[in-house]
Amino acid sequence: MLLRKIEQEKVFMNTIIRITLFSDKPTIYTQEKIQDAFGCFDQVVKKYTRFSPKSELSVLNNSGGKPMKVSAELFMLIEYMLELANQTNGSYDPTIIDLLETYGYDQKSNFESLGDPNLFNKIQKLIKIRPHFSTIKLDKNNLTIELAKRQRLDLGSVGKGYAIDLAYDLLEEFPSFMINAGGDIRVKGPKPDGGVWEIGLQRTQPPNKRVIGEELIGKIQITKGSLCGSGGWARKVKFFHHLLNPKTGMPINSISQTFTYAKTAMEADAWATILFTLGIKGLKLLEEQSISGLVVGNDGSISYTGDIFSKV
Numbered sequence: 001m002l003l004r005k006i007e008q009e010k011v012f013m014n015t016i017i018r019i020t021l022f023s024d025k026p027t028i029y030t031q032e033k034i035q036d037a038f039g040c041f042d043q044v045v046k047k048y049t050r051f052s053p054k055s056e057l058s059v060l061n062n063s064g065g066k067p068m069k070v071s072a073e074l075f076m077l078i079e080y081m082l083e084l085a086n087q088t089n090g091s092y093d094p095t096i097i098d099l100l101e102t103y104g105y106d107q108k109s110n111f112e113s114l115g116d117p118n119l120f121n122k123i124q125k126l127i128k129i130r131p132h133f134s135t136i137k138l139d140k141n142n143l144t145i146e147l148a149k150r151q152r153l154d155l156g157s158v159g160k161g162y163a164i165d166l167a168y169d170l171l172e173e174f175p176s177f178m179i180n181a182g183g184d185i186r187v188k189g190p191k192p193d194g195g196v197w198e199i200g201l202q203r204t205q206p207p208n209k210r211v212i213g214e215e216l217i218g219k220i221q222i223t224k225g226s227l228c229g230s231g232g233w234a235r236k237v238k239f240f241h242h243l244l245n246p247k248t249g250m251p252i253n254s255i256s257q258t259f260t261y262a263k264t265a266m267e268a269d270a271w272a273t274i275l276f277t278l279g280i281k282g283l284k285l286l287e288e289q290s291i292s293g294l295v296v297g298n299d300g301s302i303s304y305t306g307d308i309f310s311k312v
Contacts, residue, residue, distance in 0.1 A: 161269025
Protein backbone atom coordinates (compact mmCIF):
# COMPACT_ATOMS: atom_id res chain seq x y z
CA MET A 1 0.00 0.00 0.00
CA LEU A 2 1.46 3.34 -1.10
CA LEU A 3 1.48 5.98 1.62
CA ARG A 4 1.90 9.62 0.64
CA LYS A 5 3.87 11.97 2.87
CA ILE A 6 2.13 15.26 3.57
CA GLU A 7 3.72 18.01 5.68
CA GLN A 8 2.12 21.30 6.66
CA GLU A 9 2.80 23.98 9.24
CA LYS A 10 1.05 26.97 10.79
CA VAL A 11 1.77 29.36 13.66
CA PHE A 12 -0.28 29.15 16.85
CA MET A 13 0.63 29.86 20.49
CA ASN A 14 3.58 31.95 19.22
CA THR A 15 5.25 28.85 17.83
CA ILE A 16 5.39 26.86 14.60
CA ILE A 17 3.09 23.83 14.59
CA ARG A 18 4.26 21.25 12.04
CA ILE A 19 2.30 18.12 11.13
CA THR A 20 4.05 15.38 9.18
CA LEU A 21 1.69 12.61 8.12
CA PHE A 22 1.71 9.49 5.95
CA SER A 23 -1.69 8.84 4.38
CA ASP A 24 -3.40 6.16 2.29
CA LYS A 25 -6.55 8.28 1.99
CA PRO A 26 -7.58 10.83 -0.68
CA THR A 27 -5.43 13.96 -0.64
CA ILE A 28 -8.32 16.40 -0.14
CA TYR A 29 -9.69 14.38 2.79
CA THR A 30 -6.24 14.16 4.36
CA GLN A 31 -5.63 17.89 4.03
CA GLU A 32 -9.03 18.65 5.58
CA LYS A 33 -8.18 16.47 8.58
CA ILE A 34 -4.84 18.22 8.97
CA GLN A 35 -6.59 21.61 8.95
CA ASP A 36 -9.01 20.32 11.60
CA ALA A 37 -5.99 19.27 13.67
CA PHE A 38 -4.48 22.76 13.39
CA GLY A 39 -7.84 24.09 14.52
CA CYS A 40 -7.38 22.37 17.88
CA PHE A 41 -4.58 24.80 18.75
CA ASP A 42 -6.68 27.80 17.75
CA GLN A 43 -9.61 26.55 19.84
CA VAL A 44 -7.50 26.02 22.96
CA VAL A 45 -6.03 29.52 22.66
CA LYS A 46 -9.41 31.19 22.18
CA LYS A 47 -11.08 29.33 25.05
CA TYR A 48 -8.30 29.43 27.61
CA THR A 49 -5.99 32.38 26.97
CA ARG A 50 -5.68 34.75 29.90
CA PHE A 51 -5.01 37.64 27.49
CA SER A 52 -8.62 37.85 26.30
CA PRO A 53 -11.24 39.03 28.82
CA LYS A 54 -13.86 37.00 26.93
CA SER A 55 -12.15 33.61 27.24
CA GLU A 56 -13.73 31.09 29.59
CA LEU A 57 -10.58 31.07 31.72
CA SER A 58 -10.57 34.87 32.06
CA VAL A 59 -14.23 34.88 33.09
CA LEU A 60 -13.41 32.28 35.75
CA ASN A 61 -10.39 34.28 36.91
CA ASN A 62 -12.63 37.30 37.41
CA SER A 63 -15.21 35.37 39.43
CA GLY A 64 -13.18 35.09 42.64
CA GLY A 65 -15.21 34.57 45.80
CA LYS A 66 -18.16 32.75 44.27
CA PRO A 67 -18.63 29.43 42.46
CA MET A 68 -18.82 29.50 38.67
CA LYS A 69 -20.13 26.80 36.37
CA VAL A 70 -17.55 25.87 33.72
CA SER A 71 -17.33 23.53 30.76
CA ALA A 72 -16.51 19.88 31.42
CA GLU A 73 -13.27 20.39 29.50
CA LEU A 74 -12.03 23.31 31.59
CA PHE A 75 -13.05 21.50 34.78
CA MET A 76 -10.99 18.48 33.71
CA LEU A 77 -7.91 20.61 32.95
CA ILE A 78 -8.06 22.49 36.26
CA GLU A 79 -8.76 19.32 38.23
CA TYR A 80 -5.69 17.72 36.63
CA MET A 81 -3.47 20.70 37.46
CA LEU A 82 -4.62 20.75 41.07
CA GLU A 83 -3.96 17.01 41.36
CA LEU A 84 -0.39 17.70 40.24
CA ALA A 85 -0.10 20.59 42.70
CA ASN A 86 -1.11 18.29 45.55
CA GLN A 87 1.06 15.46 44.28
CA THR A 88 4.13 17.71 44.27
CA ASN A 89 3.29 19.44 47.56
CA GLY A 90 3.03 22.78 45.80
CA SER A 91 6.24 22.61 43.78
CA TYR A 92 3.88 22.83 40.83
CA ASP A 93 1.32 25.60 41.22
CA PRO A 94 -1.03 26.76 38.44
CA THR A 95 -1.93 29.94 40.36
CA ILE A 96 1.42 31.78 40.20
CA ILE A 97 0.43 34.13 37.39
CA ASP A 98 0.22 36.95 39.97
CA LEU A 99 3.90 36.42 40.78
CA LEU A 100 4.89 36.42 37.12
CA GLU A 101 2.94 39.60 36.48
CA THR A 102 4.70 41.27 39.40
CA TYR A 103 7.94 40.57 37.54
CA GLY A 104 6.38 42.26 34.51
CA TYR A 105 5.56 39.12 32.55
CA ASP A 106 3.11 40.04 29.81
CA GLN A 107 1.95 38.76 26.43
CA LYS A 108 5.34 39.65 24.91
CA SER A 109 7.35 38.18 27.83
CA ASN A 110 9.04 41.55 28.38
CA PHE A 111 9.54 41.32 32.17
CA GLU A 112 9.55 45.10 32.31
CA SER A 113 9.52 45.28 36.12
CA LEU A 114 12.96 43.72 36.56
CA GLY A 115 14.56 47.15 36.90
CA ASP A 116 12.40 48.03 39.91
CA PRO A 117 14.70 48.22 43.00
CA ASN A 118 11.78 47.19 45.24
CA LEU A 119 10.81 44.22 43.08
CA PHE A 120 12.00 41.43 45.35
CA ASN A 121 10.43 43.04 48.43
CA LYS A 122 7.14 43.12 46.51
CA ILE A 123 7.53 39.45 45.64
CA GLN A 124 8.17 38.46 49.25
CA LYS A 125 5.15 40.43 50.47
CA LEU A 126 2.97 38.81 47.82
CA ILE A 127 4.15 35.32 48.78
CA LYS A 128 2.89 35.90 52.33
CA ILE A 129 -0.60 37.10 51.41
CA ARG A 130 -1.51 35.33 48.16
CA PRO A 131 -4.18 32.58 48.39
CA HIS A 132 -2.90 28.99 48.45
CA PHE A 133 -3.96 26.72 45.60
CA SER A 134 -5.63 24.42 48.15
CA THR A 135 -8.33 27.06 48.73
CA ILE A 136 -9.80 26.39 45.27
CA LYS A 137 -13.13 24.57 45.59
CA LEU A 138 -14.17 22.04 42.94
CA ASP A 139 -17.68 20.61 42.65
CA LYS A 140 -17.55 17.82 40.08
CA ASN A 141 -21.27 17.04 40.23
CA ASN A 142 -22.24 20.58 39.31
CA LEU A 143 -19.07 21.44 37.34
CA THR A 144 -18.43 24.54 39.41
CA ILE A 145 -15.13 26.06 40.49
CA GLU A 146 -14.71 28.67 43.19
CA LEU A 147 -11.50 30.69 43.35
CA ALA A 148 -10.50 32.84 46.27
CA LYS A 149 -10.62 36.59 45.73
CA ARG A 150 -7.67 37.82 43.63
CA GLN A 151 -6.76 34.21 42.81
CA ARG A 152 -6.22 33.30 39.15
CA LEU A 153 -5.26 30.25 37.13
CA ASP A 154 -3.07 29.87 34.06
CA LEU A 155 -3.07 26.85 31.73
CA GLY A 156 0.38 27.54 30.29
CA SER A 157 1.87 24.31 31.62
CA VAL A 158 -0.77 22.05 30.06
CA GLY A 159 -2.43 24.03 27.26
CA LYS A 160 -0.06 23.23 24.43
CA GLY A 161 0.18 19.58 25.41
CA TYR A 162 -3.59 19.32 25.57
CA ALA A 163 -3.94 20.87 22.11
CA ILE A 164 -1.42 18.36 20.75
CA ASP A 165 -3.48 15.52 22.22
CA LEU A 166 -6.68 16.88 20.66
CA ALA A 167 -4.95 17.08 17.28
CA TYR A 168 -3.59 13.56 17.77
CA ASP A 169 -7.08 12.20 18.41
CA LEU A 170 -8.35 13.78 15.18
CA LEU A 171 -5.54 12.20 13.15
CA GLU A 172 -5.51 8.80 14.83
CA GLU A 173 -7.09 7.07 11.81
CA PHE A 174 -3.83 7.62 9.89
CA PRO A 175 -1.12 4.98 10.34
CA SER A 176 1.89 7.23 10.94
CA PHE A 177 2.32 10.89 11.83
CA MET A 178 4.14 13.42 14.01
CA ILE A 179 2.78 16.61 15.55
CA ASN A 180 5.59 19.02 16.43
CA ALA A 181 4.57 22.15 18.33
CA GLY A 182 7.80 24.07 18.76
CA GLY A 183 9.68 21.02 20.00
CA ASP A 184 6.82 19.52 21.99
CA ILE A 185 6.02 16.37 20.05
CA ARG A 186 3.65 13.44 19.86
CA VAL A 187 3.97 10.64 17.30
CA LYS A 188 2.01 7.63 16.15
CA GLY A 189 3.53 4.52 14.68
CA PRO A 190 6.80 3.84 12.90
CA LYS A 191 7.32 5.39 9.47
CA PRO A 192 6.06 3.38 6.48
CA ASP A 193 9.52 1.90 5.91
CA GLY A 194 9.58 0.68 9.51
CA GLY A 195 11.89 3.48 10.60
CA VAL A 196 11.63 5.37 13.86
CA TRP A 197 11.02 9.06 14.43
CA GLU A 198 14.39 10.56 15.40
CA ILE A 199 14.07 13.69 17.49
CA GLY A 200 16.87 16.06 18.43
CA LEU A 201 16.94 17.57 21.90
CA GLN A 202 17.67 21.24 21.27
CA ARG A 203 19.99 22.90 23.78
CA THR A 204 18.91 26.24 25.22
CA GLN A 205 21.88 28.50 25.93
CA PRO A 206 21.43 30.76 28.98
CA PRO A 207 21.96 34.43 27.99
CA ASN A 208 25.09 36.33 29.01
CA LYS A 209 26.87 33.11 29.92
CA ARG A 210 29.47 31.01 28.18
CA VAL A 211 28.26 28.42 25.70
CA ILE A 212 27.84 25.15 27.61
CA GLY A 213 27.75 22.65 24.77
CA GLU A 214 26.75 21.71 21.26
CA GLU A 215 23.49 22.87 19.73
CA LEU A 216 21.97 19.42 20.25
CA ILE A 217 22.11 17.65 23.59
CA GLY A 218 21.44 14.40 21.79
CA LYS A 219 18.75 12.48 19.94
CA ILE A 220 16.06 10.00 20.89
CA GLN A 221 14.16 7.53 18.74
CA ILE A 222 10.45 6.85 19.28
CA THR A 223 7.48 5.24 17.53
CA LYS A 224 4.80 6.35 19.99
CA GLY A 225 4.22 8.70 22.89
CA SER A 226 5.11 12.32 23.53
CA LEU A 227 8.28 14.30 24.19
CA CYS A 228 8.01 17.77 25.75
CA GLY A 229 10.54 20.22 27.12
CA SER A 230 10.60 23.07 29.61
CA GLY A 231 13.01 25.97 29.69
CA GLY A 232 13.54 29.21 27.85
CA TRP A 233 15.23 32.24 29.31
CA ALA A 234 13.55 35.61 29.20
CA ARG A 235 14.67 37.53 26.14
CA LYS A 236 17.29 40.24 26.68
CA VAL A 237 17.29 39.70 30.42
CA LYS A 238 20.39 38.80 32.43
CA PHE A 239 20.22 35.58 34.35
CA PHE A 240 16.43 35.61 34.71
CA HIS A 241 14.32 32.54 34.09
CA HIS A 242 10.54 32.85 33.68
CA LEU A 243 9.99 29.58 35.57
CA LEU A 244 9.55 30.33 39.26
CA ASN A 245 9.73 28.38 42.48
CA PRO A 246 6.09 28.73 43.63
CA LYS A 247 7.10 28.55 47.29
CA THR A 248 9.68 31.35 47.19
CA GLY A 249 8.58 33.35 44.17
CA MET A 250 12.17 33.35 42.94
CA PRO A 251 13.35 32.34 39.46
CA ILE A 252 14.90 28.89 39.12
CA ASN A 253 18.39 29.49 37.73
CA SER A 254 20.15 26.23 38.58
CA ILE A 255 18.45 24.32 35.75
CA SER A 256 18.79 25.13 32.07
CA GLN A 257 16.08 22.87 30.69
CA THR A 258 14.19 19.61 31.13
CA PHE A 259 12.64 17.00 28.85
CA THR A 260 10.01 14.39 29.62
CA TYR A 261 8.63 11.44 27.67
CA ALA A 262 5.11 10.20 28.46
CA LYS A 263 2.08 8.55 26.85
CA THR A 264 0.28 11.84 26.22
CA ALA A 265 1.47 15.34 25.46
CA MET A 266 -0.49 16.89 28.33
CA GLU A 267 1.31 14.60 30.77
CA ALA A 268 4.71 15.28 29.23
CA ASP A 269 4.06 19.04 29.09
CA ALA A 270 3.04 19.32 32.74
CA TRP A 271 5.75 17.01 34.07
CA ALA A 272 8.47 18.88 32.15
CA THR A 273 7.48 21.96 34.16
CA ILE A 274 7.40 19.97 37.39
CA LEU A 275 10.82 18.48 36.68
CA PHE A 276 12.21 21.96 36.05
CA THR A 277 10.95 23.12 39.43
CA LEU A 278 12.20 20.07 41.34
CA GLY A 279 15.42 19.49 39.39
CA ILE A 280 17.26 16.21 39.87
CA LYS A 281 15.10 15.43 42.91
CA GLY A 282 12.12 15.25 40.58
CA LEU A 283 13.49 12.26 38.67
CA LYS A 284 12.42 9.89 41.43
CA LEU A 285 8.88 11.27 41.30
CA LEU A 286 8.83 10.74 37.54
CA GLU A 287 9.83 7.11 37.99
CA GLU A 288 6.79 6.62 40.22
CA GLN A 289 4.62 7.93 37.36
CA SER A 290 6.32 5.72 34.75
CA ILE A 291 7.48 8.88 32.97
CA SER A 292 11.00 9.32 31.63
CA GLY A 293 12.86 12.57 32.23
CA LEU A 294 16.12 14.40 31.58
CA VAL A 295 17.52 17.42 33.44
CA VAL A 296 20.18 19.75 32.03
CA GLY A 297 21.96 21.87 34.63
CA ASN A 298 23.31 25.34 33.88
CA ASP A 299 26.79 23.83 33.91
CA GLY A 300 25.80 21.45 31.13
CA SER A 301 25.49 18.42 33.41
CA ILE A 302 22.89 15.83 32.44
CA SER A 303 20.83 13.56 34.70
CA TYR A 304 18.02 11.32 33.57
CA THR A 305 15.66 8.47 34.31
CA GLY A 306 14.20 6.07 31.75
CA ASP A 307 15.74 4.03 28.96
CA ILE A 308 14.56 6.48 26.30
CA PHE A 309 17.26 8.96 27.38
CA SER A 310 20.02 6.42 28.05
CA LYS A 311 21.79 7.06 24.73
CA VAL A 312 21.66 10.87 24.87
